[in-house]
Amino acid sequence: MTKARKNARQLIGTGMHRVDAAGKVSGETRYLNDMPLKGILHGVVVRSPVPRGILKAVEPDPAYNWTGITVATAKDIPGENVVHMHDRTMPLLAEVGAEVRYRGEPVAVVAAKTLAQASAAAAHIRVEVDPLPPLLTLAEAVAVFKSTPDKFDSMKSQDIVKGDIAKGFAEADDILEGEYEAGHQEQLYLENQGVVVYPQKDGSIFADGSLQCPYFPVHELNDPLQLPPEKIRVRQTPIGGAFGGKEEYPTMLIGYAALPALKSGKPVKITYERNEDILFTPKRHPVWVRYKTGFKKDGTLTAIECDYILDGGAYLTISDVVMFRGILHCALAYRCDNVVIRGKVARTHSMPCGAFRGFGAPQAIWGIESHIDAVAAHLGRAPHEYRQQIHIRPGDSTPTGQILSAENGSTTCLKQALQRADFARKWRQSSQGKLRKGQQKLYGVGLAFLGHGSAFTGDGEAKFKAKGRVELATLANGKPGVNIRVSSTEMGQGVHTIFTQIAADALSLAPEHIRFPLADTAFVPNSGPTVASRTTMVVGNVVYRAAQDLKQQIEAFAAQHFFRGAAATLKDSQLVAKGARPVPFAKVAQAMLKEIGGASGSFQFNLPDSIRWDQTTFKGDSYPGYSWMANIAEVEIDPLTYELAVTRVTAVIDIGRVINPVTAGGQVEGGLTQALGYAVMEKMGTGKNGLYDAARLQTYIIPTALDTPEFDIHFVEYPYTFAPPGAKGVGELPMDGLAPAIANAVAAATGRRLRQIPITPEAIYEAVHGGREGTP
Amino acid sequence: MSNVTRTWKLNGKSVTVRAPAGRRLLDVLRDDLGLTGSKESCGEGECGACTVLVDDEPMVSCLIPVGQLPNGTEILTIEGIARKAAGRVIQQAYIECGAVQCGFCIPGMVVSSYALLQRNPKPSTRAIRDALAGNLCRCTGYAKIIQAVKLAATRLAKRTR
Numbered sequence: 030m031t032k033a034r035k036n037a038r039q040l041i042g043t044g045m046h047r048v049d050a051a052g053k054v055s056g057e058t059r060y061l062n063d064m065p066l067k068g069i070l071h072g073v074v075v076r077s078p079v080p081r082g083i084l085k086a087v088e089p090d091p092a093y094n095w096t097g098i099t100v101a102t103a104k105d106i107p108g109e110n111v112v113h114m115h116d117r118t119m120p121l122l123a124e125v126g127a128e129v130r131y132r133g134e135p136v137a138v139v140a141a142k143t144l145a146q147a148s149a150a151a152a153h154i155r156v157e158v159d160p161l162p163p164l165l166t167l168a169e170a171v172a173v174f175k176s177t178p179d180k181f182d183s184m185k186s187q188d189i190v191k192g193d194i195a196k197g198f199a200e201a202d203d204i205l206e207g208e209y210e211a212g213h214q215e216q217l218y219l220e221n222q223g224v225v226v227y228p229q230k231d232g233s234i235f236a237d238g239s240l241q242c243p244y245f246p247v248h249e250l251n252d253p254l255q256l257p258p259e260k261i262r263v264r265q266t267p268i269g270g271a272f273g274g275k276e277e278y279p280t281m282l283i284g285y286a287a288l289p290a291l292k293s294g295k296p297v298k299i300t301y302e303r304n305e306d307i308l309f310t311p312k313r314h315p316v317w318v319r320y321k322t323g324f325k326k327d328g329t330l331t332a333i334e335c336d337y338i339l340d341g342g343a344y345l346t347i348s349d350v351v352m353f354r355g356i357l358h359c360a361l362a363y364r365c366d367n368v369v370i371r372g373k374v375a376r377t378h379s380m381p382c383g384a385f386r387g388f389g390a391p392q393a394i395w396g397i398e399s400h401i402d403a404v405a406a407h408l409g410r411a412p413h414e415y416r417q418q419i420h421i422r423p424g425d426s427t428p429t430g431q432i433l434s435a436e437n438g439s440t441t442c443l444k445q446a447l448q449r450a451d452f453a454r455k456w457r458q459s460s461q462g463k464l465r466k467g468q469q470k471l472y473g474v475g476l477a478f479l480g481h482g483s484a485f486t487g488d489g490e491a492k493f494k495a496k497g498r499v500e501l502a503t504l505a506n507g508k509p510g511v512n513i514r515v516s517s518t519e520m521g522q523g524v525h526t527i528f529t530q531i532a533a534d535a536l537s538l539a540p541e542h543i544r545f546p547l548a549d550t551a552f553v554p555n556s557g558p559t560v561a562s563r564t565t566m567v568v569g570n571v572v573y574r575a576a577q578d579l580k581q582q583i584e585a586f587a588a589q590h591f592f593r594g595a596a597a598t599l600k601d602s603q604l605v606a607k608g609a610r611p612v613p614f615a616k617v618a619q620a621m622l623k624e625i626g627g628a629s630g631s632f633q634f635n636l637p638d639s640i641r642w643d644q645t646t647f648k649g650d651s652y653p654g655y656s657w658m659a660n661i662a663e664v665e666i667d668p669l670t671y672e673l674a675v676t677r678v679t680a681v682i683d684i685g686r687v688i689n690p691v692t693a694g695g696q697v698e699g700g701l702t703q704a705l706g707y708a709v710m711e712k713m714g715t716g717k718n719g720l721y722d723a724a725r726l727q728t729y730i731i732p733t734a735l736d737t738p739e740f741d742i743h744f745v746e747y748p749y750t751f752a753p754p755g756a757k758g759v760g761e762l763p764m765d766g767l768a769p770a771i772a773n774a775v776a777a778a779t780g781r782r783l784r785q786i787p788i789t790p791e792a793i794y795e796a797v798h799g800g801r802e803g804t805p
Numbered sequence: 806m807s808n809v810t811r812t813w814k815l816n817g818k819s820v821t822v823r824a825p826a827g828r829r830l831l832d833v834l835r836d837d838l839g840l841t842g843s844k845e846s847c848g849e850g851e852c853g854a855c856t857v858l859v860d861d862e863p864m865v866s867c868l869i870p871v872g873q874l875p876n877g878t879e880i881l882t883i884e885g886i887a888r889k890a891a892g893r894v895i896q897q898a899y900i901e902c903g904a905v906q907c908g909f910c911i912p913g914m915v916v917s918s919y920a921l922l923q924r925n926p927k928p929s930t931r932a933i934r935d936a937l938a939g940n941l942c943r944c945t946g947y948a949k950i951i952q953a954v955k956l957a958a959t960r961l962a963k964r965t966r
Contacts, residue, residue: 702947
């Protein structure tokens, strides 16, 4: 190896420090509410006071002084009153004469010079509704599904069928059924939702927002605003957390703010305070899932039948795709030839549910991982040993008939996690309902095993064709360098850092030459939304290829202009050619900018032609790649108070090539902590008044620094070789398995299986003392 | 509400503010004085994103009416901490440990970390968890933040020796 080669710094695989950290630790990073804005109006949304009814009137009080105040109602919507989303049924604002379908459904927007003026005026809009009886909760919808299935209102249904389920049950020696439930979960990003819409002289709009998907508003608001995509420009502001909560909803906010902005000709800002943000933005879908499994005496699964129902809320929005991801994860991780999964999205008169890290998969995995433990217990088998027998591995076929390639580290994850946690020994020490000698607390250890599909479902990426550019430019510091131009947004997950690493390695440039400006649809091509655990795998590949394209252009220019036609190579931030003195990159870049006005490398993502997917039958390759995790939780339960502590969590994970082990570790620790909250403390339902029954941080409890366990996180790498550098998804997977792992640990500690999360001390008490949840 | 006039030592400098007695310290800092490093998230004292030091004690500035802070009160915000040597050591440790994700809780976290290390230069893990329990973070799971406080403590101990 030559000296130069030895010194070549490769950034992929290193824990390079975050490129955005300095401004964040100093408080200098300006989030939306930190930006000084002059001459703007503040908008307030006026909402339906009841969960369901016919809207009779939305009228400003004639006695109130409306000077300087702009009121927009459905009458002010320039075009068709519909936000596209997935089924074009949800109005931007409810119309008089039509049905309002959830408590808090927007009916008007009021804007004034100060927030106080706008709020005061909003209270003087009379909203009259003739109430109709609502169906508020998933429990009510499931009761209808069980008693009178033809009356059940499903906004979208989809089945997965593999093999012959009747044959599977006929072959079974035994059958076990179980139902599992989970409620809403709030994303609880620390920075509340907010946007500013600036109306432009040409009738177009320009929006700044804390949002994950800048191109969503560009393509979702054309009909209501009567603006083509090129007349809606959206720019990302620094995002104080999102977790899916800023995926589809900011489009609504931009729509709300655009109405008074277009009417008044002034910029309008809408930011929510915490209470409004919790009450009136989408949550994780509540789920009811029922499994019926058939199995042989030796444990072989012969049939898996599953009903998976999500509470979609009042409108479908994006819930169809959440349900699709859910059913694709309902039986993914185990070998079985006969499978039927029936997914449904129930309509209820509540705030539409939406995207939240995991997107239907955590609900599915909560069910299957609880149920597989129950099957193991039924068979008298240890949960780890049973999963080692039946888990899916390369060469096996999934419920949609996809054959897993060798790039799936499922077996390694399971094996290594069991070793690292010393599971077999700890399993034997589990209390099983009775304190063992030396134990002060009931102790239990539990396991969950799962795969998570990376990127859009099915042929989504093949159809979408994510685009991106890497451009030569004069950077903000005045020096020549490279800008990454993709629509992926930095929301804390670290994409600005890891794309800098990827571009730096592909170009062989030091990272100080590379910038990743915040996404602005005026400057970035559409590389897709920052969702679905797709960014590193798909857009990371786009950046890598685009950077390679730019590298070739730089080398060609250098050969011609600096090396008299001799072949040049960009290496370690300088251009080198045989027998010539190296030229620094900055010098060549400067010359390119001056003489040919710059250069741009680009790439468009494609899936291999071998990918097959049938969106009607849900057969084929449901995801381009899968990440895997085995997740182990240890719990201690106070035998007097049933207070529960999760003391240690082990996770062994295959996310393909790890671009940055520090940011990847941070994703996992953070995701596991959200899953911890989901499992044991974050409790939210729909109250009788149609509002969530936990609406502030005093009632919606998330984990603090005192609640988190000791983490042991380890990555094993089975790269996705089709898309260098070979990453698979990491964002969502850590959310998937900890709830069932904890429930399984609680079962090992108490001898009782809890079938509903969150598992609170009250729920454990009920289970132990013969409450309805407890089954031995 | 009647206005009050107060002269405080804010980030080491004398500052006079005039505001309604019930106006929140957070609003005076962010809107009147342009110190936007302190963040508002919950607005009811639960999340700690607006934490500042008031006479060396970490407090949530969203719950403090300015009329309650007498003349001479010493207030230190993230902007002031960023100018202190120990503050910079803590910030650097946060960067190196990967303790920052979305960043919205971080100013409050750094303020609470600074207050902890001022009164307890060698905190145990438990003491760090206790000291940060009033600062919610939704991104990190706290592990790397705790690691950063430990690293900062080690470095600060070396400096003072």
